Amino acid sequence: MTETLLALLPLWGAVLVGLANFLACMALPIPASLIMLAAGAFVASDDLSGPGVWMAALIGALAGDQAGYLIGRIGGPPVLARLARRRSGRLVTRATDWLHMRRVPAIFFSRWLVSALGPYVNIAAGAARMGWAGFTLPGVVGEVIWVSLYIGLGFFFAADVQDLGDTLGNLGLALAGGVVAVTLGRFLWRAMRERSE
Amino acid sequence: MIRTVWKRHPMLSVLFGLALIATLVFGVRALMFFWTLSERAGRPVAAWMTPRYIVWTYGIETDTLARILRLPDDDIPHAAVGLIAQEQGRPVHEVMDEIAAAVQAARDHGE
Numbered sequence: 479m480t481e482t483l484l485a486l487l488p489l490w491g492a493v494l495v496g497l498a499n500f501l502a503c504m505a506l507p508i509p510a511s512l513i514m515l516a517a518g519a520f521v522a523s524d525d526l527s528g529p530g531v532w533m534a535a536l537i538g539a540l541a542g543d544q545a546g547y548l549i550g551r552i553g554g555p556p557v558l559a560r561l562a563r564r565r566s567g568r569l570v571t572r573a574t575d576w577l578h579m580r581r582v583p584a585i586f587f588s589r590w591l592v593s594a595l596g597p598y599v600n601i602a603a604g605a606a607r608m609g610w611a612g613f614t615l616p617g618v619v620g621e622v623i624w625v626s627l628y629i630g631l632g633f634f635f636a637a638d639v640q641d642l643g644d645t646l647g648n649l650g651l652a653l654a655g656g657v658v659a660v661t662l663g664r665f666l667w668r669a670m671r672e673r674s675e
Numbered sequence: 676m677i678r679t680v681w682k683r684h685p686m687l688s689v690l691f692g693l694a695l696i697a698t699l700v701f702g703v704r705a706l707m708f709f710w711t712l713s714e715r716a717g718r719p720v721a722a723w724m725t726p727r728y729i730v731w732t733y734g735i736e737t738d739t740l741a742r743i744l745r746l747p748d749d750d751i752p753h754a755a756v757g758l759i760a761q762e763q764g765r766p767v768h769e770v771m772d773e774i775a776a777a778v779q780a781a782r783d784h785g786e
Binding site for chain 1 (some may be wrong): 679680683687690691696697699701702704705708709711718721722725727728731732758
């Protein structure tokens with residue numbers, strides 16, 4: 479699929495970049511980062527227009543974030559309410575409180591540094607009834623960095639886009655795994671200490 | 676103590692273990708791919724690349740590539756070479772082999 483998408487990129491250009499980011503921000507398995515790297519490379523080789531690609535990438539990512547947030551906002555509260563009545567109720571409350579407390583870094587860093595977690599943070603933010611402006615503002619700043627970083631890297635390292643995509647893709651998943659491990663590890667550690675006290 | 680946490684939060688404990696494994700596996704994979712970044716010389720041309728991208732990246736002459744693609748060198752489309760070959764009804768792998776040979780010749784000439 480990746481090779482086909484890359485082959486269609488010079489023809490579809492900004493539309494494909496925007497669509498890929500939109501779908502990827504809704505947790506669909508689309509190689510959006512690699513597509514942005516390749517788009518940056520095609521800008522360098524004069525096959526695509528830089529401003530058009532950048533704008534489409536940003537609009538697609540922001541639209542995907544908003545769609546994920548809306549899905550969480552509509553579908554999330556009934557699920558959270560049902561979970562809160564079960565044994566895991568306290569856990570759900572703690573997770574929701576944690577997301578509200580760490581709103582800015584959670585939204586901002588999950589746009590670009592740990593972008594693999596971004597789609598899930600969108601849904602969680604909507605489900606936790608995070609305010610729209612509080613979700614959107616750090617989201618816009620983070621997406622500007624994500625889009626500029628990947629298109630820029632593709633532009634400056636045009637010859638290495640595939641290897642760079644593989645490296646950054648795996649690095650992103652490793653970082654996402656690390657963040658999840660640290661967050662869960664801290665929670666389990668606290669639970670262990672509370673139990674022993 | 677660990678057994679107590681495992682009993683109280685089995686799902687979170689499994690997720691914690693999986694997250695640690697994922698960090699390790701993807702971290703090692705990232706390092707391996709980062710290492711291949713330095714192996715630039717052996718990277719083959721691919722069907723998704725455009726003629727301009729190949730000229731820009733592999734340093735072959737535009738007219739050489741235009742001749743392989745049977746195109747006028749002042750009217751090269753912004754399309755993947757694989758799609759250009761398909762539209763001409765030519766086997767993609769044969770066209771890619773010709774381009775790869777031209778890239779190799781350009782490298783040999785540059786050395």
